[in-house]
Amino acid sequence: MSELHAQTVSFVRETMIPPAPPPTRQTGALRWLRENLFSGPVNTILTLLGLAIIWFLVSHFWDWFAHSVWNAASLAECRQIIAETWGEGARGACWAVIRERWNQYLFGFYPMELYFRPVMAFGFLMVALAPVLFSESLQIRRIVLIVSAVLTLVLMAMLGSPMVWLAFAAVVMIGAVVIAERHAPWLLIFSVLYPLLGIWLLWGGSLWPQIMVLASIGLGWLAWKLLVRVSPLLAMVAGVLVTLILWLVAVGPAAEDAQRLIPLAITAVDSDQFGGFLLSITIGVAGIALSLPLGIILALARRSDMFLVHTLAVTFIEFIRGVPLITLLFVASLLLNYFLPPGTNFDIILRVIIMVTIFAAAYMAEVIRGGLAALPRGQYEAADALGLDYWKAQRLIILPQALKISIPGIVSTFIGMFKDTTLVVFVGLFDPLKGVSDFVRANFAWKGVYWEPFIFVGAIFFIICFSMSRYSMFLERRLRREHR
Amino acid sequence: MADISAPAATPFRLSMLLYDRRYRSMTIQVFVFILVMAFAWWLVGNTIQNLRVMGKDFDFGFLGQRAGYDIPSPPIPYTSDDTHLRATIVGLLNTVIVSVLGCIAATVLGITVGVARLSNNWLFARLMTIYVEMFRNIPLLLWILIVYAIFTEVLPPPNAYRGEDPAASMILFDNVALTNRYTAIPTLGMTNNPGDLDLGYRILINWAVIAFAVVLIGGWFLRKAVLANAQKVQDATGDRPVTWWKNLAIMTVPSLLLIWYFGLHLVPPELKGFNFAGGLNVQNGFVALWLALTLYTGAFIAEIVRAGILAVSKGQSEAAFALGLKPNWTMNLVILPQALRVIIPPLISQYLNLTKNSSLAIAVGYMDLRGTLGGTTLNQTGRELEAIVLMMLIYLALSLIISGAMNVYNNRVKLKER
Numbered sequence: 064m065s066e067l068h069a070q071t072v073s074f075v076r077e078t079m080i081p082p083a084p085p086p087t088r089q090t091g092a093l094r095w096l097r098e099n100l101f102s103g104p105v106n107t108i109l110t111l112l113g114l115a116i117i118w119f120l121v122s123h124f125w126d127w128f129a130h131s132v133w134n135a136a137s138l139a140e141c142r143q144i145i146a147e148t149w150g151e152g153a154r155g156a157c158w159a160v161i162r163e164r165w166n167q168y169l170f171g172f173y174p175m176e177l178y179f180r181p182v183m184a185f186g187f188l189m190v191a192l193a194p195v196l197f198s199e200s201l202q203i204r205r206i207v208l209i210v211s212a213v214l215t216l217v218l219m220a221m222l223g224s225p226m227v228w229l230a231f232a233a234v235v236m237i238g239a240v241v242i243a244e245r246h247a248p249w250l251l252i253f254s255v256l257y258p259l260l261g262i263w264l265l266w267g268g269s270l271w272p273q274i275m276v277l278a279s280i281g282l283g284w285l286a287w288k289l290l291v292r293v294s295p296l297l298a299m300v301a302g303v304l305v306t307l308i309l310w311l312v313a314v315g316p317a318a319e320d321a322q323r324l325i326p327l328a329i330t331a332v333d334s335d336q337f338g339g340f341l342l343s344i345t346i347g348v349a350g351i352a353l354s355l356p357l358g359i360i361l362a363l364a365r366r367s368d369m370f371l372v373h374t375l376a377v378t379f380i381e382f383i384r385g386v387p388l389i390t391l392l393f394v395a396s397l398l399l400n401y402f403l404p405p406g407t408n409f410d411i412i413l414r415v416i417i418m419v420t421i422f423a424a425a426y427m428a429e430v431i432r433g434g435l436a437a438l439p440r441g442q443y444e445a446a447d448a449l450g451l452d453y454w455k456a457q458r459l460i461i462l463p464q465a466l467k468i469s470i471p472g473i474v475s476t477f478i479g480m481f482k483d484t485t486l487v488v489f490v491g492l493f494d495p496l497k498g499v500s501d502f503v504r505a506n507f508a509w510k511g512v513y514w515e516p517f518i519f520v521g522a523i524f525f526i527i528c529f530s531m532s533r534y535s536m537f538l539e540r541r542l543r544r545e546h547r
Numbered sequence: 548m549a550d551i552s553a554p555a556a557t558p559f560r561l562s563m564l565l566y567d568r569r570y571r572s573m574t575i576q577v578f579v580f581i582l583v584m585a586f587a588w589w590l591v592g593n594t595i596q597n598l599r600v601m602g603k604d605f606d607f608g609f610l611g612q613r614a615g616y617d618i619p620s621p622p623i624p625y626t627s628d629d630t631h632l633r634a635t636i637v638g639l640l641n642t643v644i645v646s647v648l649g650c651i652a653a654t655v656l657g658i659t660v661g662v663a664r665l666s667n668n669w670l671f672a673r674l675m676t677i678y679v680e681m682f683r684n685i686p687l688l689l690w691i692l693i694v695y696a697i698f699t700e701v702l703p704p705p706n707a708y709r710g711e712d713p714a715a716s717m718i719l720f721d722n723v724a725l726t727n728r729y730t731a732i733p734t735l736g737m738t739n740n741p742g743d744l745d746l747g748y749r750i751l752i753n754w755a756v757i758a759f760a761v762v763l764i765g766g767w768f769l770r771k772a773v774l775a776n777a778q779k780v781q782d783a784t785g786d787r788p789v790t791w792w793k794n795l796a797i798m799t800v801p802s803l804l805l806i807w808y809f810g811l812h813l814v815p816p817e818l819k820g821f822n823f824a825g826g827l828n829v830q831n832g833f834v835a836l837w838l839a840l841t842l843y844t845g846a847f848i849a850e851i852v853r854a855g856i857l858a859v860s861k862g863q864s865e866a867a868f869a870l871g872l873k874p875n876w877t878m879n880l881v882i883l884p885q886a887l888r889v890i891i892p893p894l895i896s897q898y899l900n901l902t903k904n905s906s907l908a909i910a911v912g913y914m915d916l917r918g919t920l921g922g923t924t925l926n927q928t929g930r931e932l933e934a935i936v937l938m939m940l941i942y943l944a945l946s947l948i949i950s951g952a953m954n955v956y957n958n959r960v961k962l963k964e965r
Contacts, residue, residue: 387917
């Protein structure tokens with residue numbers, strides 16, 4: 064073989080050719096452009112269409128953005144500044160309205176010197192949520208706690224908070240950070256107590272009702288503890304009954320007496336002074352916190368074998384899902400005084416929260432029912448085989464898995480509910496979108512200012528809702544147990 | 548054979564009501580029943596007492612009284628001398644109109660965007676993603692207000708179209724005029740008008756509409772017959788007769804004949820004095836509500852469509868190609884039926900949401916069901932309880948009808964499991 068070749072082959076390459084770079088048309092930006100933007104006639108048309116859309120938007124709105132005015136006392140002044148700077152007929156955004164009225168968009172008519180209180184309540188909310196939302200990762204929890212602590216304190220100082228409150232917030236925040244490092248589960252105690260604290264900070268007034276509510280829960284627990292040896296069921300009933308009766312009968316008078324003995328009150332703020340994003344977030348957070356447990360109960364009831372329970376749950380869910388939220392809000396504002404004993408008149412924000420909660424809970428129940436149905440039958444049978452009773456099986460086996468499956472649906476229900484808080488404007492509350500904007504426009508100085516408030520409010524809604532949906536993706540990734 | 552004796556019947560004890568699974572569910576249900584009944588009793592009792600205190604009664608007689616308010620451009624003849632009942636029906640029809648048109652437009656938009664988000668085109672897919680995320684994360688009320696503000700604040704008044712050198716010009720080949728008070732669109736005119744059919748209650752239907760409906764429904768049945776016949780021939784001989792031109796003819800020729808017979812043509816709006824006439828002046832409240840509902844729901848439908856298409860695994864289309872199916876057959880016979888199965892249920896709930904969200908017409912002053920029955924009628928008669936209860940029941944019925952109809956369709960496309 065080789066001898067033959069020695070005569071017939073005149074040249075044998077002994078070294079490798081150095082690898083040549085790919086042709087320029089096959090690399091870099093050019094290739095990317097060709098593959099992603101101009102791979103065929105349809106693709107090219109779509110690219111051109113996309114470019115046309117972008118060009119349309121930029122050419123129409125760039126001037127407007129570029130000519131922004133931040134310092135003015137009225138819309139007329141804004142227009143004058145724009146006309147002077149960029150010539151007659153120039154258009155421009157008048158962000159001065161946000162600069163002048165940001166406080167009403169964020170806090171409504173909350174007393175200005177008390178702005179630090181909602182901020183503090185919001186900061187504490189983050190502390191209360193951190194151990195719940197980020198229960199799996201110490202590191203993220205640490206970051207969230209520290210960032211919200213620093214932000215809260217800085218904002219409170221900027222809003223002119225008194226030193227006492229600053230010190231109080233600092234102690235709570237630093238305490239939370241330290242506890243999170245040392246003994247994280249204890250933080251959950253703060254999460255449980257937060258609703259009482261948050262209500263007190265937002266509405267003000269006496270702290271005694273909150274203390275009395277806690278005390279009656281304590282007494283109920285005591286009753287349970289005393290009777291649990293005799294009969295667990297009896298103890299349960301007794302505990303709940305003691306707490307409820309104390310709430311209905313004793314909390315009010317006892318709190319008043321205690322307040323007379325030891326005054327422990329801060330400036331009270333009425334519900335009609337709430338507005339803007341303070342209102343939206345208050346309703347949204349309360350609705351989210353209440354609708355999840357209610358939704359779980361409704362979903363379990365709907366899947367129950369008991370005919371009556373099942374029928375009631377189906378009727379309730381289908382009725383609520385069949386009517387628009389606006390009609391339910393009208394029920395809250397117009398009809399509740401028909402349904403309650405004569406003379407009862409309770410807070411409009413509370414009524415709206417109840418209606419929004421019921422509305423969201425019906426949707427939540429359907430989402431969770433989907434999760435329960437998607438769970439393999441074997442899981443239920445395994446729980447039964449282990450001898451777990453109904454509630455233990457639900458708590459330990461079924462619900463953790465079913466809720467995990469339904470996370471995307473649950474979070475999109477939350478997002479929908481938070482967006483729906485804007486509808487409270489139709490029962491006379493000041494939501495940031497229409498209520499506060501209409502109020503601002505009612506002033507002669509800002510008559511006719513539309514786009515800037517819309518963009519400002521829309522941007523805040525977008526940030527909150529978008530981060531909620533990203534959080535749900537994060538949670539899904541975290542909780543995925545298979546195929547890591 | 549083993550002798551299995553029945554367990555000795557234990558005597559019934561009271562504690563078995565709680566601890567025996569056979570009786571416990573009964574106990575719980577009785578308990579729940581008593582609680583619910585007590586609650587209902589309490590509510591009804593309170594309501595009766597409150598009504599007595601306020602000196603009112605629970606009576607729907609107000610529906611027969613004179614309404615006394617006007618509704619702009621009602622879909623059926625309506626004057627302020629008509630009853631509240633007729634005003635309610637006009638409101639309901641307005642709700643249905645905006646919902647149906649919104650559902651159609653949102654479906655078209657949603658499917659387009661959902662497919663575009665999956666396209667290979669980097670730029671276009673990103674743009675569509677921005678659209679979807681923007682509309683999904685910002686309240687619908689904001690979009691309604693923005694669209695309405697664009698219509699009322701930015702668009703020119705009707706008289707801007709006047710004169711030799713008008714400040715504004717009509718769009719779509721001089722057929723549509725956008726103004727800050729209404730949108731003037733063309734109407735259909737007939738040179739050979741066959742007259743109206745009176746259904747009673749001053750509801751008129753043009754004979755031409757009936758003729759078109761008959762022709763289209765008849766054509767649909769005829770088309771089914773043609774296809775069934777083709778299938779029969781194919782089963783018998785193995786050759787499928789060509790059907791497309793027969794179907795095309797069945798669907799188009801009678802309609803074209805009717806158009807020619809009635810002399811159907813577009814009547815574009817024309818400026819007469821200060822306003823447009825001849826065409827149809829659609830109020831801006833309606834257009835803004837419809838557009839905002841379409842854009843908002845379209846974003847949600849786009850996500851549903853995208854998820855549905857992604858849910859069909861790639862192996863399915865590869866298998867179809869391996870069987871030698873043509874691309875459009877692959878789409879029609881393999882991909883779409885499977886994707887539809889995933890798409891339909893969430894699509895139903897989007898239609899329901901759109902219908903319920905149409906009650907936000909309150910923000911733009913469009914007289915829908917909430918604007919008539921739950922708005923002006925309620926305020927004029929002062930019958931909150933009756934009006935709101937009736938309104939909720941109507942919305943409930945509407946929702947149940949939509950979900951019922953869509954569920955029938957869903958049952959047809961869903962996986963037939965055996």
